[in-house]
Amino acid sequence: MPVPPSFAATSHDTARPMSRAARPEELLRPEVLDVAPYQVPDATGLIKLDAMENPYPLPADLAGEWARQLGGIALHRYPDAAASALKSALRDHFGIGGQFDLLPGNGSDEIIQLLTLALARPGAVAMACEPSFVMYRRCAQLAGMRYAGVTLREDFSLPVDHLLARIDAERPALIFIAQPNNPTGNLCDREWLERIASAAPGLVVIDEAYHAFSGADSLSLLRTHGNVLVMRTLSKLGLAGLRIGFLVGRPEWIGQLEKVRMPYNVGVLAQTAGAFLLHHGAAFAAQAARIRSDRELLYGALVAMPGVIAWPSAANFILFRVRGRQARDVHRNLLDAGVLIKNLDGVHPLLRDCLRVTVGTAAENAAFLAVLRQSLAV
Numbered sequence: 001m002p003v004p005p006s007f008a009a010t011s012h013d014t015a016r017p018m019s020r021a022a023r024p025e026e027l028l029r030p031e032v033l034d035v036a037p038y039q040v041p042d043a044t045g046l047i048k049l050d051a052m053e054n055p056y057p058l059p060a061d062l063a064g065e066w067a068r069q070l071g072g073i074a075l076h077r078y079p080d081a082a083a084s085a086l087k088s089a090l091r092d093h094f095g096i097g098g099q100f101d102l103l104p105g106n107g108s109d110e111i112i113q114l115l116t117l118a119l120a121r122p123g124a125v126a127m128a129c130e131p132s133f134v135m136y137r138r139c140a141q142l143a144g145m146r147y148a149g150v151t152l153r154e155d156f157s158l159p160v161d162h163l164l165a166r167i168d169a170e171r172p173a174l175i176f177i178a179q180p181n182n183p184t185g186n187l188c189d190r191e192w193l194e195r196i197a198s199a200a201p202g203l204v205v206i207d208e209a210y211h212a213f214s215g216a217d218s219l220s221l222l223r224t225h226g227n228v229l230v231m232r233t234l235s236k237l238g239l240a241g242l243r244i245g246f247l248v249g250r251p252e253w254i255g256q257l258e259k260v261r262m263p264y265n266v267g268v269l270a271q272t273a274g275a276f277l278l279h280h281g282a283a284f285a286a287q288a289a290r291i292r293s294d295r296e297l298l299y300g301a302l303v304a305m306p307g308v309i310a311w312p313s314a315a316n317f318i319l320f321r322v323r324g325r326q327a328r329d330v331h332r333n334l335l336d337a338g339v340l341i342k343n344l345d346g347v348h349p350l351l352r353d354c355l356r357v358t359v360g361t362a363a364e365n366a367a368f369l370a371v372l373r374q375s376l377a378v
């Protein structure tokens with residue numbers, strides 16, 4: 001077959017010296033080059049207690065009904081850019097008043113990224129506690145913001161006076177507070193949140209990812225403080241695979257942030273599934289109640305174990321420290337026995353020899369405790 005002239009090799013190609021393709025180091029922003037890859041371990045075949053997932057699948061009656069709905073979804077059309085049905089289901093489920101607007105995200109991770117992108121004026125500062133949720137620092141740095149971390153006390157409580165002094169000195173455009181904090185599980189006093197919101201010259205985002213397990217609710221701060229936004233997610237509630245998070249705030253803030261959100265960031269499957277499942281919210285509430293009571297059993301067992309220090313938690317995980325052993329070795333023992341939890345040693349000096357376990361089913365928790373007991377005994 002004759003080669004069309006435009007595709008034929010020409011003498012021109014061979015005569016020119018081969019151009020050298022740029023290396024990543026030459027083109028990428030230093031912030032991108034500097035950040036470490038986000039590692040997600042392979043959990044195939046393991047008891048998975050590392051990522052704060054709900055251990056219970058969708059109840060069978062709901063799964064059947066959802067499967068019937070699935071066939072009717074218009075996959076050939078773009079999703080509703082405003083995610084109206086999803087937002088109204090979120091409003092109903094979480095009791096969010098009409099005076100506030102909602103911004104839907106592909107998980108709250110995406111909302112953290114969107115906030116940092118929107119606020120990254122030259123020299124702008126993002127602030128969060130250390131240790132806390134890693135995405136705050138990561139997104140701030142990738143967006144080109146300067147990140148100011150405020151170290152927690154040894155007992156992981158918030159050094160509120162120190163934080164207020166740092167707010168004064170750094171004038172952050174954005175402060176993230178995880179309520180309760182990840183990976184430590186503790187709550188910040190309501191009165192402290194108010195003091196922080198009053199002192200902050202910029203936005204204060206209260207991240208209530210663990211709302212289902214904590215009983216903490218900062219939505220009323222939206223009424224009293226114009227610079228507060230509240231962020232929640234369906235992930236820890238039992239829908240981590242859907243990727244739905246949302247931000248609640250006053251219309252003047254949400255309206256501006258909407259410009260940064262990609263119009264179709266939440267796909268039609270997630271929107272439809274989210275609205276459907278939230279209309280059956282009682283099933284998830286029942287699962288969360290069970291996880292909360294199993295958390296107390298797990299905490300009691302950890303506290304009673306020699307060589308273990310555990311911290312009380314308002315989330316669906318527990319942070320603990322091993323004494324006289326290295327967290328790395330205990331983590332390895334657990335893995336060898338088929339149990340995956342999170343090793344936090346090396347993540348922050350305050351977390352030396354610390355591990356974090358997600359509350360699983362009663363059987364999973366028992367399996368974890370048995371292996372841990374064995375690992376500490378040898």
Ligand SMILES: *Cc1c(COP(=O)(O)O)cnc(C)c1O
Nearest residue numbers: 107108109133182209233235245
């Ligand atoms: C897990 C977690 C999130 C992320 O939630 P997604 O909605 O799944 O992206 C946000 N904030 C905190 C504190 C978390 O622990």
